[in-house]
Amino acid sequence: MPKAYSYLRFSTPEQMKGDSFRRQTTLAHEYAARNHLDLDDKLTFHDLGVSGFRGKNSETGRLAEFLEAVRTEFVPRGSYLLVESLDRISRQAARKAMKVLESICDEGITVVTLNDGRAYTEDILNNDPMALIMSLLVFIRANEESANKSIRLKAMWTGKRAKATQKPLTSNGPAWLRLNKDTGQWHVLAECADVVRRIFQEYLSGRGQGAITTSLNQERVPLFFRDTRKGKRVGAHWHRSYVRRLLENPAVIGAYIPQSTEYKDKKKLRKTAGQPVPGYFPAIIDEDTFQRAQALRMDTPSPLRGKNAHGETRNIFGGLAKCSRCGATMVYVSKGNYKGKPYTYLVCQKARVGAGCPYTLVPYSPVEEAFLRDAPVLLDSAPTNAEDSALLTEIERMDAALLGSSDHLEALADAYARTRLDALLKEMQAITTERDELQKRRDELSRKAGAVACPMATKRLLELDEALKAESLDRRKVNTLMRMVFERFTVDPDNCGAYLNWKTGGASQWVFFGFPKDKAETGVTNTEENPKAAKAA
Template identity: 45%
Template sequence: MTKHTPHSALTNRPKAYSYVRFSTPEQERGDSLRRQTEAAERYAALHGLDLDDKLTFRDLGVSAFKGANEETGRLGEFLAAVEYQDIKSGSWLLVESLDRLSRQKPRKAVKVLERICEAGITVVTLDDGRVYTEEVLDDDPTALMVALLVAARANEESAKKGRRVGEAWANKRRNAATKPLSALCPGWLRLREDRTAFDVIAERADIVRRVFDMTLAGKGQHAIAETFNKECVPRFGTGSHWHRTYIKKMLADASTIGAFTPHRVETVGGKKRRIPTDTVEGYFPAVIDRETFDRVNAMTNGRSVRGGSGVGMANILAGLAKCPKCGATMTRVNKGGKKGGKPYLVCTVAKAGAGCEYRQVRIEDVEEAIISNAGWLNASLPSTDGALQMELEGATNLDMAVSDEIENVVSAIGQMGHSLALLDRLRQNEIAREDIRRTVAGLERRIADTLTNRVQMTAGQFVDAAEADEPRDVALINATLRQLFTKVEVDWPSGQLWFHWKHAPGETTGIMYGWPKEDA
């Protein structure tokens, strides 16, 4: 692989980053992305800026009206990168217009611009060519006035659109008893072509009734899913097989008795929240009678109350553990299902009886391996430069090979006595190893330079949380792992955990957690 030298290392041109945002699917299907991207490329070329083509910030289909792009979107990641100094002061941010950054109230929108400029970043609005810096905002009243006017116009446009959409949906909700709100409906129904009502899909409705009947007969949700998978019962939904969670949702779904609860969407703290409104009885055709529905939910609610542990997250790999055979999520199960039972990780596909091999991996072994190797994982942070990482791996392997050779020579000297040839060979190998280790140290320093401060700080937080005194904060360890890795493959055939680094796609680090047991 040819070593890549970043273009910024060849020039002293200021570094520039582009930010692209639009809020609707229609804009994504249209020309918005191309237009904003090409405008940034043209400006950078004309003004001698080094536009980063790897670290781009795009909020596609994200609204800026309530600050979602700042709170949870890629704009928030840009601001964090500036805060951690991964994006240096003196860099440039290229945006189509100020309303791409924010459509909040004018005062809040200008605060976002000020925050960026006060960090030493130059902001350029490509539609009018205006340049904003901290000095410009301080010394040019016109610039601040323009920013406020643009923010006011953008906010009013978004507010007006929100009112119109809200009024339209409110009118739809008022007429929901006589006309469907949309084509959305449960999997056992379909909307008529004239969109006037829903029709029952008979064979699917029979499956729904069977689920309720099996539950009343004492079958558990997992057993029902497993039975359906073994019988190859057609599943209606997006999953590849029947799963306990789908059965659980179906049993609690009031649409089985015809009821529907419309929701309205509100944005709180940059996050959208669905707020329920009044329930509409008879909105859907009922496939289950109310008495059966109530009996089943009385049973399942009783089970959940008795079985609830009330404890928080109990698995540090929650949401990360993946099956080595099929790639599905591995979930926590308690062997025996009772308090004091041994917790294991099991492939969800295998657990549902949908085809994968059923193997149990003790969570205790996995957690012990992760805790005891936290420092090793931190030291193994891979570079974002693939060629540099390969060079380090090659040097490390060479160091191990030379060390093995030194041990062999020392053993031979012990058996054969002080042979001059062996002593000379030992000295040459020791000199070679010292050179190799200097190379390794230099490569590790270069790799550290390629890592963002944010990644290194997160890795440090993981080590601190893992090495803290008992009881450990499992949720914090899981949160830091989710920031560092895309997944952790629980490779039970080899007894290893493979950590897939988020910041360096394709790079993995493996640790041993033990060997699979026959009784697992």
Template identity: 40%
Template sequence: MAIPRAYSYLRFSTPEQLKGDSFRRQIELSQKYATKHDLELDDTLTLRDLGVSAFRGRNVSEGALGVFIEAVDSGQVRKGSYLLVESLDRLSRDKVHQAFTKFSSLLEKDIIIVTLQDDKIYTHKSLTENFADLMISLAIMFRAHEESLTKSKRIKAAWKGKRIQAQKSGKKLTARCPAWLKLNKEKDTFEIDKDRAKVIKKIFKMTLDGLGKGVIAKRFNKDDIKTFGKSQSWHSSYIQKVLDNPAVMGEYQPMKLETTASNRKRLPDGDSLKDYFPTVIPKETYYKAKEIREGRRVVIGRTGKRFSNLFTGLAICGSCNGSMHYIDKGRGNSYLVCSNSRNGLKCKSHSWRYKSTQAFILITLKEV
């Protein structure tokens, strides 16, 4: 008879917990349980959601719990295998009905779940025949979700209070600021980095002169203008980021992270704080540049019902290995262009007409 296999599931809410005892403790508990009950502790699957929260179910959609469920569904994890967790709240802090659905679905697939904290064994049979097991599991899941929800509300309330105080007193919420600013020695106000501010002003002037973000990035690279971050070159995406940022006219827009099991979005959190940052670009200039940009129509890697770029994420420049972007110049003139060439990064590759390239590739594939 084959020795039953056990899989240890580790989950942390924050990477900082790696510095503590949680990681070592959970590993040790799993090893002790497997030895005591003659189980083979399988480490072929990486089941460590380091820094992935179980609140909103992200560990299922993005992390190791999702990998484990897929392995069970595919048969890679055999029926009768054990999933070892420190406690049920390690599996999910989602809403009770959602957490219970994940929990019970594993049991229905003949996976045995063990909570190492109390050596409690959950099986499909025990859950359906033992009312106490059912109530205990539901109570733990309810408590786990309530704790996370309360913590989330407290953090949001604290930040809201800080924003109100910042509006009244001018006190800065955080040391974080745009790349063209820096916090002063007293840490009570931001100062303008004059050299970087000149670059910001140049970006807006070139935009008002009718130049696009790609051209601006290309010229900056050609003129060896130093970038603000770790990147060695300017890219059109960063130029756009600067042009979109209301911080250039002194506004700070607090953001919040809306998290669901399928995605995460950064959304505005309350009203923006006026005059929070030193002004680098006048409001009139900011909105004029925005108006000019909205009047243009350039599509990169476009996909949709009316158009499908077959090469999105696939086409690579033969000269420099840069990614190829789809550019639509209107009137049927569309091209695949090397991103490095567009940004002036020493790639002399010519653009390729999209329709001709598409036709050639499709004919070639047909002959394979």
């Protein structure tokens, strides 16, 4: 008696709750009984919740396992594969779907479609033109239905996102919130929200993301990130990526970022699908705190990271100092003490490892003293938001381009629906790719604009001014505020000067911390070696 195997597939796990599973199982048993087949219920191939539209079931699902079982003779040639209809095998483009059917039949398997009782074998596909045509027509219809369904779903979600301010789109939300489905209101989980606030507070105090992660794990702070589909925690421990995601997530100030699902090279991608919706979630962080964190994150890593994560801040230029010769980071080094005097320097990291930049020791104390001396004048000359209008102009230009892309795509979609020309489809795909890149760039500029907005920037300047004028200099606080205000601090060893680049754009006047020495005479610019170390050398 020939063997028969049942193959089930639905597009989503939710269909498990419907009639699809029962119907397909019943049809398989009835067909096997009528045709005297031995239905193997121990090796039933179920692709539950795997979509045939993207070809996942034939490439990574149980259908791939079935083909492998046939090729290794675990499933004998001459067996039957029972499916409800051909579209259960694949809903890809007809050409690709046909290859899937052929690959099964070429292994000596008879494919039976239970809805009409048709059988497909290698011999039938080779010699019965009508069977070949019918299978192609079924695949064409299935692919068009899936494509149309995808378009309708996108349109539905577009409409939902347009009404996002009226009611929640979905029960999925940030890990520190839960939706009351009866009232439609979001409720804050106090313990989780306190952890988020703590992360922002520690980050703004100057601690790096790695140090924050370590302290959360050492204190056994519960991880509250969850897989929204499975409702389970994503891990047992905190990771640096979790801290980073919290610090950059606008949901903490109540903003919702609409997203859509796209497929590229058979990979599922989440992409921004519109402008942020403010006030969608309850805010657990005030906007000033959030924007200060974004300013701190922009191109200025914390000096308190790695082996220095729990150390004392000695260098107020940590994460900012750059070499004028090569652009590499200038690091803080200590050459020890001699007669009670510490010998500390700024040195180009590239020069330290012999990577081509001349090795020059720049005494740290004169640089810090010169900056503190000139800081009041520097802060008074900080650029205003008006001087950063180019950023806003660029955002407006991108908004116009995005609107034009959407209109163009809509016109192409209408034309494709009428003509089904492949050229139109390719043009739509190209424009969609360009639009996604444009949206990504626009989002980056928008975040930067928020971080350097005039009221926020002015407040940070005042805070830095107060910290610099304090009776006792808190170097960690000063460094944190400087990384919010400045993009970099470029040190020029040859001219014994430095200048600052503002995050709002532009550069400061020069700060001079010494007088250049004659390099031909000394061979080294502006160095002040520890006499003890020099003698030992």
